[in-house]
Amino acid sequence: MANLRFERLTVVVALAVTPALTSSLLASPAHADEKKDPAAHLKAGKKLLEKKEYLKAKVELLAAQEQLGDPESAYYLGRAYEGLGEDANAAAAYDKATATAGKIPADLAKDAATRAAALRKKPVKVTLDSAPESASVRIDGTEIAQKTPFFMHLAPGSHKFVFALPGKPEIVRDELIAPLVPAVIRVEFDPKPVVPTKPTAPVEPTPKVTPTPTPTPTPEPMPPAEAPLRHVVSHRWICITGTAALGFLAFGGIYGVKTLIDKSKYDAQQTPERRDLGQRDALIADVALGIGLGLAVTTVVLWVKTPSSSNVALVPWVSPALVGAGATFRF
Numbered sequence: 001m002a003n004l005r006f007e008r009l010t011v012v013v014a015l016a017v018t019p020a021l022t023s024s025l026l027a028s029p030a031h032a033d034e035k036k037d038p039a040a041h042l043k044a045g046k047k048l049l050e051k052k053e054y055l056k057a058k059v060e061l062l063a064a065q066e067q068l069g070d071p072e073s074a075y076y077l078g079r080a081y082e083g084l085g086e087d088a089n090a091a092a093a094y095d096k097a098t099a100t101a102g103k104i105p106a107d108l109a110k111d112a113a114t115r116a117a118a119l120r121k122k123p124v125k126v127t128l129d130s131a132p133e134s135a136s137v138r139i140d141g142t143e144i145a146q147k148t149p150f151f152m153h154l155a156p157g158s159h160k161f162v163f164a165l166p167g168k169p170e171i172v173r174d175e176l177i178a179p180l181v182p183a184v185i186r187v188e189f190d191p192k193p194v195v196p197t198k199p200t201a202p203v204e205p206t207p208k209v210t211p212t213p214t215p216t217p218t219p220e221p222m223p224p225a226e227a228p229l230r231h232v233v234s235h236r237w238i239c240i241t242g243t244a245a246l247g248f249l250a251f252g253g254i255y256g257v258k259t260l261i262d263k264s265k266y267d268a269q270q271t272p273e274r275r276d277l278g279q280r281d282a283l284i285a286d287v288a289l290g291i292g293l294g295l296a297v298t299t300v301v302l303w304v305k306t307p308s309s310s311n312v313a314l315v316p317w318v319s320p321a322l323v324g325a326g327a328t329f330r331f
Contacts, residue, residue: 038067045076054083071097071104075112082115088180091119120179123153129186130163138162156180163187242299248292255285 036044041064048057061077078093094116098109128137129149137144140160144152148163156179163171168189177183262278 036063038064038073042068042073042076045073045080049076049079049083052083054080058084071099072108075104075108078112078115082119087119087122091116091180094119120156122179123155124177124179125151125182126154126177127151127182127184128161128163129184130165131186131188131190132165135163135165135187135189138164161185163189165189238299238302241295241302245292245295245299248288248295250292252285252288252290252292255281255288259285 041060045057045060045064048054048060058077058080061073061080064073065077074093075097078090078097081087081090081093094112097104097112098116104112127149128151133148135148137146137148138161139154144150146152154177156177158174158176161173161175163173171187171189173185173187175183175185259278259281262274262281266274266278
């Protein structure tokens with residue numbers, strides 16, 4: 001229930017705020033400017049000038065001037081510029097207002113001319129500087145208490161500036177200060193010497209050289225390519241792996257026989273000790289035989305891969321006690 005009341009309250013507030021917000025947007029300056037004609041801009045600008053709201057008046061009068069381009073709006077735009085301290089723009093607007101005679105009331109034309117002349121006589125900001133600093137300055141014979149750098153306002157026209165620094169010769173500058181344009185006057189007591197550039201010697205044309213044909217060298221015959229080296233397995237490894245294989249096979253065989261003996265004993269007397277002994281001997285026999293067979297296979301592979309395998313031969317071996325076979329190796 002509380003949520004429902006809150007939703008209803010939100011809707012009521014939104015409905016109440018929307019018309020007020022819409023009306024305020026429609027009454028805003030952006031929408032008002034779209035509906036204003038040039039005369040309305042001019043009228044609004046005049047009223048703002050009376051209230052000394054020069055920035056807002058400038059906006060209205062610029063809109064009127066862009067659409068009308070008439071001398072009257074130019075005059076009042078000059079008034080707005082002058083109130084904002086934009087003297088150069090104000091003088092240009094007054095000049096535009098008086099440029100076309102007969103299209104502006106006589107009193108406005110006279111006032112525009114008077115204001116433009118007064119602006120052009122207004123002192124201009126002049127910045128005085130020197131290198132090194134702290135130089136004294138005389139302007140038209142009058143010593144200035146300040147040391148460079150500093151600025152002051154001077155009437156437009158010709159002026160004589162004398163810069164003095166102890167131990168340095170005075171520097172005299174005659175400058176014409178233009179109306180409505182800030183000026184900067186800077187002098188250097190130790191100007192950097194200008195290094196004269198050396199004249200460039202005329203470049204003589206390079207004589208044309210006819211290239212001499214170079215005989216093509218006869219390519220030398222390439223030496224025959226050497227046969228790739230073949231990896232040869234040493235017979236020593238065959239002997240080592242073969243001997244180890246025989247040893248492990250013999251060891252595994254012995255423990256295999258011992259395992260059979262343990263089994264017969266366990267069948268006769270089934271005790272845990274005989275069972276564990278038989279399992280141990282069987283494990284040793286399996287491991288030894290497995291290693292022996294692996295080494296035997298390795299020995300056969302090495303023997304087959306050896307190019308001089310013909311040097312290995314099986315020879316029957318007979319003695320008074322044993323009959324078997326042996327292997328002979330030649331390195």
